[in-house]
Amino acid sequence: ADDLDLLGDPGSDVTPYDAALPRLHQLDKGEVHRMDLTISEEEKEVAPGVRQKVWTFGGSAPGPVLHGEVGDTFVVTVTNKGSEAHGIDFHAGSLAPDEVMRPIPPGESLVYRFTATRAGIWMYHCSSMPMSVHIANGMFGAVVIEPPDLPEVDRSYVLVQSEQYFGPQDGSADPEKVAGEQPDTVVFNGYPNQYDHSPLRARVGERVRMWVLDAGPSRGTAFHVVGTQFDTVYSEGSYLLDHGDGGSQALALAPAQGGFVEMTFPEPGHYPFVSHVMIDAERGAHGLFAVTR
Amino acid sequence: ADDLDLLGDPGSDVTPYDAALPRLHQLDKGEVHRMDLTISEEEKEVAPGVRQKVWTFGGSAPGPVLHGEVGDTFVVTVTNKGSEAHGIDFHAGSLAPDEVMRPIPPGESLVYRFTATRAGIWMYHCSSMPMSVHIANGMFGAVVIEPPDLPEVDRSYVLVQSEQYFGPQDGSADPEKVAGEQPDTVVFNGYPNQYDHSPLRARVGERVRMWVLDAGPSRGTAFHVVGTQFDTVYSEGSYLLDHGDGGSQALALAPAQGGFVEMTFPEPGHYPFVSHVMIDAERGAHGLFAVTR
Amino acid sequence: ADDLDLLGDPGSDVTPYDAALPRLHQLDKGEVHRMDLTISEEEKEVAPGVRQKVWTFGGSAPGPVLHGEVGDTFVVTVTNKGSEAHGIDFHAGSLAPDEVMRPIPPGESLVYRFTATRAGIWMYHCSSMPMSVHIANGMFGAVVIEPPDLPEVDRSYVLVQSEQYFGPQDGSADPEKVAGEQPDTVVFNGYPNQYDHSPLRARVGERVRMWVLDAGPSRGTAFHVVGTQFDTVYSEGSYLLDHGDGGSQALALAPAQGGFVEMTFPEPGHYPFVSHVMIDAERGAHGLFAVTR
Ligand SMILES: [Cu+2]
Numbered sequence: 017a018d019d020l021d022l023l024g025d026p027g028s029d030v031t032p033y034d035a036a037l038p039r040l041h042q043l044d045k046g047e048v049h050r051m052d053l054t055i056s057e058e059e060k061e062v063a064p065g066v067r068q069k070v071w072t073f074g075g076s077a078p079g080p081v082l083h084g085e086v087g088d089t090f091v092v093t094v095t096n097k098g099s100e101a102h103g104i105d106f107h108a109g110s111l112a113p114d115e116v117m118r119p120i121p122p123g124e125s126l127v128y129r130f131t132a133t134r135a136g137i138w139m140y141h142c143s144s145m146p147m148s149v150h151i152a153n154g155m156f157g158a159v160v161i162e163p164p165d166l167p168e169v170d171r172s173y174v175l176v177q178s179e180q181y182f183g184p185q186d187g188s189a190d191p192e193k194v195a196g197e198q199p200d201t202v203v204f205n206g207y208p209n210q211y212d213h214s215p216l217r218a219r220v221g222e223r224v225r226m227w228v229l230d231a232g233p234s235r236g237t238a239f240h241v242v243g244t245q246f247d248t249v250y251s252e253g254s255y256l257l258d259h260g261d262g263g264s265q266a267l268a269l270a271p272a273q274g275g276f277v278e279m280t281f282p283e284p285g286h287y288p289f290v291s292h293v294m295i296d297a298e299r300g301a302h303g304l305f306a307v308t309r
Numbered sequence: 310a311d312d313l314d315l316l317g318d319p320g321s322d323v324t325p326y327d328a329a330l331p332r333l334h335q336l337d338k339g340e341v342h343r344m345d346l347t348i349s350e351e352e353k354e355v356a357p358g359v360r361q362k363v364w365t366f367g368g369s370a371p372g373p374v375l376h377g378e379v380g381d382t383f384v385v386t387v388t389n390k391g392s393e394a395h396g397i398d399f400h401a402g403s404l405a406p407d408e409v410m411r412p413i414p415p416g417e418s419l420v421y422r423f424t425a426t427r428a429g430i431w432m433y434h435c436s437s438m439p440m441s442v443h444i445a446n447g448m449f450g451a452v453v454i455e456p457p458d459l460p461e462v463d464r465s466y467v468l469v470q471s472e473q474y475f476g477p478q479d480g481s482a483d484p485e486k487v488a489g490e491q492p493d494t495v496v497f498n499g500y501p502n503q504y505d506h507s508p509l510r511a512r513v514g515e516r517v518r519m520w521v522l523d524a525g526p527s528r529g530t531a532f533h534v535v536g537t538q539f540d541t542v543y544s545e546g547s548y549l550l551d552h553g554d555g556g557s558q559a560l561a562l563a564p565a566q567g568g569f570v571e572m573t574f575p576e577p578g579h580y581p582f583v584s585h586v587m588i589d590a591e592r593g594a595h596g597l598f599a600v601t602r
Numbered sequence: 603a604d605d606l607d608l609l610g611d612p613g614s615d616v617t618p619y620d621a622a623l624p625r626l627h628q629l630d631k632g633e634v635h636r637m638d639l640t641i642s643e644e645e646k647e648v649a650p651g652v653r654q655k656v657w658t659f660g661g662s663a664p665g666p667v668l669h670g671e672v673g674d675t676f677v678v679t680v681t682n683k684g685s686e687a688h689g690i691d692f693h694a695g696s697l698a699p700d701e702v703m704r705p706i707p708p709g710e711s712l713v714y715r716f717t718a719t720r721a722g723i724w725m726y727h728c729s730s731m732p733m734s735v736h737i738a739n740g741m742f743g744a745v746v747i748e749p750p751d752l753p754e755v756d757r758s759y760v761l762v763q764s765e766q767y768f769g770p771q772d773g774s775a776d777p778e779k780v781a782g783e784q785p786d787t788v789v790f791n792g793y794p795n796q797y798d799h800s801p802l803r804a805r806v807g808e809r810v811r812m813w814v815l816d817a818g819p820s821r822g823t824a825f826h827v828v829g830t831q832f833d834t835v836y837s838e839g840s841y842l843l844d845h846g847d848g849g850s851q852a853l854a855l856a857p858a859q860g861g862f863v864e865m866t867f868p869e870p871g872h873y874p875f876v877s878h879v880m881i882d883a884e885r886g887a888h889g890l891f892a893v894t895r
Pocket residue numbers: 071101102103142143144150155
């Protein structure tokens with residue numbers, strides 16, 4: 017990875033991960049979300065010029081965002097179409113790990129059912145050993161569970177920070193780099209600097225909520241948006257800042273922590289967002305809001 | 310340490326550190342706890358197949374948990390039976406460091422008296438230079454001071470996370486590994502994965518309080534319990550989460566920070582606890598709750 | 603830097619950075635602070651025996667502390683007297699980055715105007731790439747914005763933690779050390795251990811407020827004062843601890859986070875302050891309070 021050009025253009029077959037979080041439909045309390053989640057191996061471009069065989073939930077790394085509210089139940093049929101055993105651990109549910117988090121052999125399935133009893137942005141990830149390598153190779157995602165009284169905002173986005181530790185071209189994550197804490201990149205939603213090329217959108221004066229999850233496997237984040245300030249910060253299930261005199265410049269999250277921040281943009285322009293762990297911003301934990309009237 | 314087998318069985322002379330925190334006796338306010346705390350050198354197994362000459366408070370690393378409530382006074386006679394100077398610093402007390410934290414020559418004692426005026430889980434550690442090496446070699450522990458209105462729970466435990474940097478077999482912590490930030494392990498209560506072999510116990514539906522201290526010397530933690538969620542989080546003297554709609558999946562602590570989390574287990578099973586800094590979980594910051602009806 | 607002696611005496615031309623934060627004058631609401639801030643290259647002693655060509659705002663690293671209250675406006679004329687392009691980013695203001703944070707060519711100026719609408723201790727830093735290196739080479743500082751109801755205290759100080767990555771003698775920060783996360787030192791207010799030689803002052807019983815900002819570029823802090831405890835903690839715009847039963851032993855900040863802690867000293871003596879990331883304390887993130895009656 018010596019000649020890694022993080023600022024290069026993504027290949028023509030790279031689609032940005034859709035960071036937008038749609039508004040929740042208004043259904044009955046206690047809704048049941050049924051879904052299939054397929055574990056697959058995908059050869060993908062994961063950084064400009066770098067192709068890896070990643071392991072995914074649902075075809076992308078991160079996997080899809082699951083979204084509901086307190087009281088909802090999720091019934092997820094997980095099928096392993098990969099070539100080795102994988103499993104899954106949803107932090108959003110509370111249940112004995114023994115059965116549902118077991119390794120799923122290639123070609124087999126299990127049904128993982130949980131009720132989301134507490135709000136937050138919860139990590140999910142592969143439960144097979146070594147988990148650091150399975151996460152590093154793409155097996156992670158977010159479940160957003162809204163509290164009952166969450167105010168509506170104009171736009172919501174989700175960013176999941178993670179590290180990449182590249183193996184050889186067309187190979188998979190390098191376990192020695194993972195163990196040696198030598199990431200090649202640190203990224204939002206699976207690809208370095210992708211939202212510099214495909215900026216997130218907002219309009220002047222809109223209230224924007226950014227849900228952020230740190231998936232690690234091993235590094236925290238200090239999430240910051242250049243040119244604006246957070247007036248609301250919710251972290252790990254409670255408000256740290258909520259309409260007071262103070263403001264926040266960075267949301268610090270350790271691996272497996274998540275929360276959201278809210279902000280408005282005072283005028284049109286380009287507002288970068290970064291991990292203010294500056295070396296990680298320069299490893300690819302960087303993107304842009306393009307703000308218009 | 311290239312052939313370190315962290316998942317091997319502990320030797321037959323290894324006793325798990327008792328993580329249980331007994332209920333406080335109900336005595337008068339302002340109780341005085343008098344105790345002896347002996348600094349000693351101990352050759353011990355500190356990981357499967359690894360023996361080191363550790364420096365201890367009270368014979369174990371971590372040292373004993375001191376436990377009281379706001380208003381209690383501790384009168385600790387510290388005697389140095391080691392072969393070089395050591396001292397002690399109790400974060401739980403407030404007093405000028407000049408006298409009580411001074412180096413104690415081998416064979417000498419001092420009396421360290423402090424009143425615990427504020428609640429929390431407070432670190433204590435050797436005050437001799439270089440402190441990073443004295444801590445790495447075993448000289449740390451916890452003081453738990455309960456606030457006046459702390460609700461009773463069914464079970465309380467204490468976990469102290471620290472790093473180990475092994476010197477040669479039968480030697481002491483390697484200062485170059487400490488300075489180079491290259492830990493061999495990250496552990497709870499002084500031995501990697503010990504509670505995988507000797508799980509902590511709980512019953513379905515019990516409220517379990519886990520006090521957690523990060524002793525470092527240099528790495529933080531993201532304390533997580535697989536399969537359950539924290540509905541109560543107390544960190545550095547105040548509640549971050551207390552019976553709301555939200556839940557927490559990880560308690561992040563920097564070195565010298567502490568707090569507690571509370572959880573219940575919904576069904577019988579084996580619930581791992583880890584630092585979700587995944588590389589550290591794989592270095593030994595891993596254990597189990599065995600939950601029965 | 604193998605023979606770096608962090609505990610050596612500062613050279614005779616080294617002046618400690620003044621950590622005292624003067625009381626705010628009582629002027630009208632919405633005051634306008636007008637100031638010049640000159641970017642310059644300075645050859646300075648930055649550690650005992652180490653001279654570097656640092657890049658500064660206002661001649662020192664960190665730059666000057668800007669200080670106001672919610673509602674104040676700052677009109678800062680930034681002039682680049684360095685030999686390459688630099689810019690500035692004030693977290694304390696909210697505005698589109700496009701114009702005001704642009705690179706300023708050598709010899710040119712811009713006017714950066716912002717109104718401080720939210721309280722906190724906010725980072726400012728060079729906005730030119732690679733920011734990690736510009737910050738590492740000295741281009742950072744703090745803006746303290748007091749909330750309307752901030753209680754008066756007896757003394758206020760400001761400490762900015764940062765890392766140094768030395769290039770060759772008389773050179774500038776080494777980009778490879780920055781990228782490799784191999785700091786030579788971690789320091790408060792720009793020079794290792796400077797307040798061991800020139801202690802901060804306080805009197806027994808006084809309430810001391812310490813504002814702390816972590817400027818990185820890449821490491822967090824666990825700010826601790828030996829021998830006392832924090833009874834008040836304000837972080838990123840809100841109180842984490844405010845006159846309860848609990849106390850705090852360490853304020854954890856990620857890069858670009860800030861806050862303040864309050865403490866009193868119970869008796870005369872020398873109370874060290876450190877980052878309790880112990881390896882960083884030993885790299886120079888250490889100082890002293892000298893407390894007298
Ligand atoms: Cu997997």
